[in-house]
Amino acid sequence: MINLFKFFNIKSVITIIVCTITLGALSGCFGKQKTVSNLSTEEIGEQIKHVTNLEEMKEGDHKKLQKLYNISVDEVEDFILFTAPTNIKADEVAVIKVKDTKNVEDIKGKISSRVEKKSKSFQDYLPDEHFLITKHVLKTKGNYVLLAISKDSDKIEKTFDEILK
Incomplete structure (x- = not known):
């Protein structure tokens, strides 16, 4: 026993x-991991700056966001926007954190319209810049939207994907 x-x-x-x-x-x-919804666009922008040079680009504000993409301040929680310093360059990088995930596709559509207009205007004007537009990256992850028109758009996309795993 x-x-x-x-x-x-x-x-x-x-x-x-x-x-x-x-x-x-x-x-x-x-x-505990940092969740996608807690990241600021500034944090994402800092990581993007490590893979491409944004120093020569102009930083955009709410007025520029409204003018270029027809996106109002009420639709976004946070954003970064970098545009080319002159009209003869196509470079553009934007990371937008949308307030309501229901509006993500709408925002993406507005950005896509901008890219199409830009593509038409550069098509016969500057072929090298038009090439950058044709290989642009426009994608979403959660409530974030990325636009990258750059020679480093693939690196920017990879960084965006890694940050928002």
Whole structure:
């Protein structure tokens, strides 16, 4: 009888140890991560600045956002916008955090309209700049919208994707 009692105790102790180790290992997988909705566009912009040079570009404000994309301040929570310093350059980088996720596709459509107009105006005017427009990146992740018209648009897209995993 005592041997049976010892057998159950040892078996119970081993089971408890195995369960504790398993729970400890699994709890490491559930660490706090910065959620997509908590990132500011400035943080994303800083990471983009590491992969491309935005220093020569002009930083846009709410008026520029409204003028270029027909997007009102009420529709966005936060944004960064960089445009080419002259009309003979096509470069443009924008990261927009939309207030309501229901409006993300609408915002993307407005930006797409801008890209189409820009493409038509550069088509016969400056072929090298038109090429940048044709290989632009316009994508969404959560409530974020990215537009990248740049020679480094692929790097900008990769950075955007990595930040908003």
